[in-house]
Amino acid sequence: MAQFVQTLALGLLIGGVYALMASGLTLIFGVMRVINVAQGAFLVLSAFVTWWVWRATGIDPIALAALTTPLMFGLGWAFYRLVGARLRSAPPSMSVLLMFGVALLIEGLLNVTAGNRFRSATPGYFDESYTLGPISLPKAPLYGFLAALAVLAVFYAVLDHTWTGRAIRAWAQNPSGAALVGVSAVPTATLAFALGTASAGMGGSVLSVLVPFFPASHYEWIARILGIIVLGGLGSLPGALTGALILGLAESLTSVYVSPQWSILVFYGVIMAVLIVRPQGLFGTRVREDVAA
């Protein structure tokens, strides 16, 4: 029983971190209707920045999220303003191609500067745990989860209680309706994109401690977080949160009770099973094509 509870706890911890990574991607999709296939590359870029600064200064890698989050926010802001906004009226496939190119560029730059080797930040608490009775909670995933929770809480508070958040939600739900009340397209999309890349900044710092990474590991991460937002329903933040927790639990339970080798298969198996029953995802809505805006 203790092992089961511990497995559930670990699943929730990792699910919380996945939720942070997926929230940014689903936010960008919600506003821009484009899958940012470079989100995994932004995540890995942030993990490398964290690793470099941690190695040079010894500052705690998770605390370095205070650096990588605004850094990636600024990068996302500048990128969308200078490049992304130019493709606003182009077909979505052009934006996907652009972002794929960005992902390849980041991967190439990281290969040149850091080499094609696995890296991992290993702070002092890396292999330490808290013990609560029969349950042992590893410190690194716990700190990562708490950091992700804090950022997600800020994320949701901004979206729910500020004019900026209302403008982003309004644009995501009805762009022409938003334009009619005075919400401007480019600033709103820029902010949504920057918030999305900021979440990758935070996620990358956490990732640097939890999982070894290398430049090309962005393929694995974009597949994983894309799977989460498809499971939750594209564009839905509650969906991303729920999907991430479900997949975190499924992965953790499979690793412990079946085999770690099966966990990734179960991850995608759960997605396929849900999509067979609900093609629109857990929180997605089906829209008739003849009335869709």
Next chain:
Amino acid sequence: MLTLDGVVAGYGGGDVLHEVSLSCPPATVTCLIGPNGAGKSTVLRVISGLLNPRRGEVLLDGVLLSGLSPRDILRHGIVQVPQSQALFPKMTVAENVLMGGYLLRKDRALLRARRAAVEELVPLVRERASEPAGNLSGGQRRMVEIGRCLMLEPKVVMMDEPSLGLDPHSLAAVAALIERIHRSGATVLLVEQNVRVGLGLATHGVVMEGGRIRLTGKAAEIAAHPDIGQLYLGAPTTGGQ
């Protein structure tokens, strides 16, 4: 006075509006009528800045509006209730109405006062405040859409097919609301396929065909015009054949 002068506009390579000129005097209700494809909705899109005219001018009280962004046109006091669903379905009714005051967001006191005024005019906004707008019926959504645009206390309110898809009860409520907006001193520009309803609400009428103005005048004169009666109101031809 809202004025269009020689407006040419369209989508892609083709023109939909050909040298359209019309005027809406202050504090009047003008109804644009015409068959499908006449360019009525395009006129509203040009005025609200969603479509830039290729030639010609849009003026409000002598101030040039053409070329401005939809946001700047809102600031000049021109709002639009479009034909298709304009609400944010997952936001509450209260949030939807609040978004109507997006341009006033830094003035909380003014926002509160405007919201209270809208709730007075459209009680549904207060009664269903906490419900997602997507849960409302078609008529209720239309009332909230109109209420939302009143948050800016506009000079000109444009409505595209306000009667579309409404049952008689909802239609009567929307008509009464339009009448109250008119009495408050705003200029109203309606686009209506339901000519009897549109001209019944209006003080002035404009008939469009093929992207051109065919006829303008007082609403009663338009309704009594033999061609209009024959084409749009189902009246017998004057020739008696």
